[in-house]
Amino acid sequence: MALSALIQWEVRPTNGTANAGGGFTAGASGTDYSQQNAVQVAYTDLVIEATTTNLTSSLNPFTAAHVGNVIAITGGTGFTTGLYEVVSIAAAVATMDRSVGTTASTGGTGNLGGARSGFSVGTTTLQASLVAGQKVWVKNEAWNEAVSLTINGASGAPITVEGYNTARADTPTGTNRPLLDRANAAGIAVTVTGSNYVFKYLRVTRAGTYALSDTSSFLLLGCRLYNNGSGAISHGGSGAPVLINTELDTNTGTAFTHAGTLTVWGCGVYVHDNTGNFMGGGGNESVHFVSCISEANAGHGLGLLSGGKLFLINVTVDGNTGATTDGYNGSTPVASSVMLNCIFSNNGRYGANCTDSDSVWADYNDYFGNATAARNNFPTGPNDQAVDPGFVDRANGNFAIGTALKALGYPGIFPGGLSTGYLDIGAVQRQEGAGSGGLRTRPRHNLVTDGVLT
C-alpha cells in the first residue's frame, strides 16, 4: 500500500513541527490530531512486530483514536524513516499503510499528529511524500522556505495546496492569505516539476528569482505573486496553466516567462507594475484571457512573441509605459484568434501591434490615448470605439468604466433575436446605482466569495 490519496496535510510554518505527523485521512474513524500545533504522541519505543506493517508501543499504546493519523518515523535501528498512515488498530497494535522496517526492530522514534512546519523540513519531507489527490492546508503564519514539488498529481486527482487564515476553507483574501516570503534569498520560491498542482489563496514574495517555476499544467486561484527578483512565473514546458483571480505585480522582469509551447488561461487576472511585459519568452504560446487587467507595466501589456492563438475577451490593457511599449504586442496570431470587448488605452506606443494579424477577428474593442496609434497591422472592427473609458480610479486600481462604454460590448442581440445582452466593454463592468423601485437584482458574481470556485 501507500499513503492514502485522501490524506489532508496541515502546514503551520511558524507553530508546526518539522517532524510532526501532519496528516489525517479524510473520513477515517479516528480523531484528527493534525490540526494542532504540537504533536499528539512522541514515540521513543516503537517496535516492529512480526508483520512489518505492524507497530506497537508500550509507553504510548495505540488506540482507536489514532486511526487515520500519520506518524513521522524519525529514527531507530531497523526502522525506515518516513511518513506512515495508521490504517487500523487491533489490541493496541497499529497497522500502517506499508512496511515500516525490519521485523523485531525496537526503539523506534516518531511523532503522531501535530502540524508540520513546512514542505521541505523534517527527516522525511512532506514535499517528497505527497500522493496524487492529496491536499495540503497552509495556515497564515510567517513562512520562509524553498519548496520543491516533484510528485505528480493526476488530471483527475491533482495535488492541492490551499492557504487559510484561521479555519480551513475560509477562502482568505489580502493579507489573510499565507505569505511565503523568501526575504530576497537566491533561487525560486516554489519549484514544481511534478504535474497537476492546484494552488489556492497563497502569496509569494521576495524570491531571489521567480515566485513559481513550473513545467506543466497548474492552476492558481486567488493568489498573489509580487516583488520577486526575476518575475512571478517561469514556465519551462508545455501544458495549460490556469490563473483565476490572481495578481502578478511589482516583479522585476516579465511577469510570466515561458520557454515551451503552452496555452495559458486566465480569468480575473490582474497584472501591474512589473518591470517587464505581462507575458514573454521564447516559446509558442496561446492565451485565453477573460476579464483580465494588465496595467502600468514597464513593458508590453501583453507581449506574445510567437504565433499562437489569441483569445481575449473583456480585457483591459492600460498605461503600460515605454517608448516602444504596446498594449498588445504580437507577431502573427494563428487563425481563429479572437479579440472582443477589450480596452487598449494610454499605452506607450500602439494599442495593438502585430506583424500580421489577418487571422484575428477583432471587434467591439476600444482604443484610446495610445501614443503612436490605436493599431499597427491589426484589424479595425466595425464596432470599435475610440473613447475615454473613464476609469473610476485607475491610480488605485479601480478600472470600472464610466458611461461611455456602457453596454457597447458583444454580444448585443443574440441569434434569433430573442435575447439581448448589455455587456460593457473592458474587464470591469459598471456597477449601476440602486434604483428607487422595481425588482432587486442580484449583484454580479464574485467567483471566489460566491463559492463557485472553492
Place this chain on the structure above:
Amino acid sequence: MPRLNVERDPERLTVSEKKQLTDRGWRDRRSAEWPPVCADCRPADYAHDLDRGTLDYSPDWKNYSFHKVRIPAGTTITGANFTQTQPDTPAITVLGNPATVTFVECNLGNVRIAPGWTLISCNTVQSWIIADAVGNEERQWIARHPDDLPAMVVKPAKAVTMREF
C-alpha cells in the same frame, strides 16, 4: 487622481514642444503626465528604455522601473517598483533633511539603499542577466542587498553578453 493624461492635441502644445517633436520625435514630459514614457513624450533626460530619465515621485504612479526618482523626505511609499538595470544604482534621491523615507513592500531591485531609509518587506535583490554562448539568457542573483555585493563581481565564463530585460 487624474486619469492617464498625455497631451496629444497639437493645438495645445507649446512652440517649444512642437519643435521637440519635429527635431527628435518626442517632446519633454510635462509633470503629471502618465504614463511617464511614451513614443512621443518622455522625461527630458530620457536616454533609452533602460535609462528612462528622472521623475518626481507621485502617489498617482507606482512603476518607476529604470527611472531616477526624487522623493520628498518623510514620504511613505507602498507597493512601488523602482527596479534598475545595474546593481547598486543610485536611483533615488530624497529631497529634504533628514533624508528619511519609508518603503513598504516596494521593489528596490538593484537600487542603492541609503542610510536613514526604512525598508519594510522590500525586494532588495541585486542581479543581472547573463547570456551563454548560444544565447540562452538567465537572470543571475548576486546578493540579497547592495551592502552584500562582493567587492568585485566576476561574470561567469560563459557570459558573453550582459543585457537587461
